[in-house]
Amino acid sequence: MSELTREQVLEYDKKYNQHPWLKGNANAIPVEKADGIYFWDYNGKKYFDMSSQLANVNLGYGNKAIIDAIKKQADILPYIAPAYASGPRSELAKLLIDLAPDNMSKVFFSCGGSDANEAAIYAARTYTGKSKVLSRYRSYHGSTLGSGNLSGDPRRFALERPAANGYLKFYDPYVYRSNQNFKDDAEASKFYLDMLEQQIQYEGADQIAAIVVESITGANGVIIPPDGYLQGLRALCDKYGILLVCDEVMAGFGRTGKMFAFEHWGIKPDIISFAKGVTCGYVQLGGVILSREISDHFEDNTFLYGLTYSGHSLACAAGLACVNYYLENHILDHVNKVGKVFGELLEEIKANHKCVGDVRYIGLFGAVELMKDREKKIPLVPYGYDEQAIMAQIHGLLKERGFAAFGRENNINITPPLIITEDELKEAFKILDEVLTIVDDRFI
Ligand SMILES: Cc1ncc(COP(=O)(O)O)c(C=O)c1O
Incomplete structure (x- = not known):
């Protein structure tokens, strides 16, 4: 187990780690611990893991x-x-x-x-x-x-x-x-x-x-x-x-x-x-x-x-x-049950935000596609790898409020752990709603 302090973790990470898919020094959040559908940084701040990391930690953390x-x-x-x-x-x-x-x-x-x-x-x-x-x-x-x-x-x-x-x-x-x-x-x-x-x-x-x-x-x-x-x-x-x-x-x-x-x-x-x-x-x-x-x-x-x-x-x-x-533990039944609520929440998000062009979902596999002009279907960011700055800002706003997700191009992918409950989903979606209100006002 590493005994590094928060500051050392950050310092060594910047100095010695090459992070994938990034140029230069990464500004990675130093993560200390995790449990269930949450993880915590070294300052004790709690995040909903709304991507199951890279859509892999399907059963959440701490599974005995x-x-x-x-x-x-x-x-x-x-x-x-x-x-x-x-x-x-x-x-x-x-x-x-x-x-x-x-x-x-x-x-x-x-x-x-x-x-x-x-x-x-x-x-x-x-x-x-x-x-x-x-x-x-x-x-x-x-x-x-x-x-x-x-x-x-x-x-x-x-x-x-x-x-x-x-x-x-x-x-x-x-x-x-x-x-x-x-x-x-x-x-x-x-x-x-x-x-x-x-x-x-x-x-x-x-x-x-x-x-x-x-x-x-x-x-x-x-x-x-x-x-x-x-x-x-x-x-x-x-x-x-x-x-x-x-x-x-x-x-x-x-x-x-x-x-x-x-x-x-x-x-x-x-x-x-x-x-x-x-x-x-x-x-x-x-x-x-x-x-x-x-x-x-x-x-x-x-x-x-x-x-x-x-x-x-x-x-x-x-x-x-x-x-x-x-x-x-009948996880597939749970996904199908909670997946219904997930779909309803995504549809609400689409109805309430003009920056949302499309929402797609099946089970607990979802994406919100952001548009600059949804009538004309002009995407918020053009296709490519280097033009992600706006999306990085949006993901930053989500993370600041404790909603950790990822996505490519103009999508916010939402792939929470399969053990998430309806109440947890609803709580997390309040953060998404708040950030998309900012996107509506500021980015389009
Ligand atoms: C559909 C799909 N195939 C393959 C891969 C590559 O897997 P890995 O990163 O474990 O090598 C990924 C990773 O995200 C993926 O999503």
């Missing part, structure tokens, strides 16, 4: 079942190399296969989401013998070389110099900003899928190993696909012999009210990547779940991909405790 499982495992066997079999790794893999669709057969564990998606790309390319991978512009799949190139948002630009080969992008079904007047979800889905089908033909179906999508786009604004889109995507993949990879890193493990978000549309992917909510940040873990066909391929062909910490014992023990906690 998870902490005890980690402590026990640390005493017995904290780590064993991936070549050995271990209790936590075997049991968690079986549990995940039991929860996944019935076409799934094996799990490869990684340390987080980026390397889970690297494994997905590796498995898809090796299994199909094809190399191109299609993903969407408004997506985030990680920041390592492969997963960073898979990501569509501007964070990929640094990794594209020089570009890795075979990573191609297509348009998201981002209906709110489409400038189209679709009469219903079916028409919207058809519009985007028709464009994608043309792109598949232009790129050559026999060149494309996989299409990778976040089942519901997370970091880039909680974009929920129109009904029929994912089913249509599955059909396109089947028609052209392309694998469908669903990235469930953020949307999985109850965030949307289902264990996996694609379940809302009844589809079965070929590969599922996961991380975040599987261990809720208590220890880092990720992985890919592979279909029977793909797993069978690796019965006869070497799986030429590995990590020292694949299936780390502490991480798998935490994962087992987390997933069992979701199941035994």
Whole structure:
């Protein structure tokens, strides 16, 4: 445990830590402790963790079942190399296969989401013998070389110099900003899928190993696909012999009210990547779940991909405790119940603030999209990475009042811990309401 004072934490942080995604010295809030849905800084100020940190601390802090499982495992066997079999790794893999669709057969564990998606790309390319991978512009799949190139948002630009080969992008079904007047979800889905089908033909179906999508786009604004889109995507993949990879890193493990978000549309992917909510940040873990066909391929062909910490014992023990906690404590039922109130609160926010163009939500996965002019749909900040100053100010105003969230472009993403109560949600939304009143007056 660190014995540094608040001042030392800040001084050393500025001097010695390179924070991700920031230039220069970070002005990070020094956080001392956390419990449930709250964390506290060194001055004793309390924050609602309205993003579950990076949408990963789904079960909040201080969960005894998870902490005890980690402590026990640390005493017995904290780590064993991936070549050995271990209790936590075997049991968690079986549990995940039991929860996944019935076409799934094996799990490869990684340390987080980026390397889970690297494994997905590796498995898809090796299994199909094809190399191109299609993903969407408004997506985030990680920041390592492969997963960073898979990501569509501007964070990929640094990794594209020089570009890795075979990573191609297509348009998201981002209906709110489409400038189209679709009469219903079916028409919207058809519009985007028709464009994608043309792109598949232009790129050559026999060149494309996989299409990778976040089942519901997370970091880039909680974009929920129109009904029929994912089913249509599955059909396109089947028609052209392309694998469908669903990235469930953020949307999985109850965030949307289902264990996996694609379940809302009844589809079965070929590969599922996961991380975040599987261990809720208590220890880092990720992985890919592979279909029977793909797993069978690796019965006869070497799986030429590995990590020292694949299936780390502490991480798998935490994962087992987390997933069992979701199941035994009916967390999905709670998300669906509280999610209704969450939706109502978001709709109220939209009705009361002219800066709010759109609110999107499913389960406890929500975003507030801010507009300079909502009639003309002119966003508060233009697309890009460097033009975030206004949003940083808005997030600053929220944090000052104890509402910690994150978001990209002109979105405030709201992804509270799945254990939040209706009363806590209502209390936190008072802060959001207050800050959006300032935005209405000052920023638009
Ligand atoms: C959908 C999605 N995929 C992958 C990742 C990358 O995961 P990690 O940061 O654990 O490498 C993230 C992280 O936010 C994500 O949201």
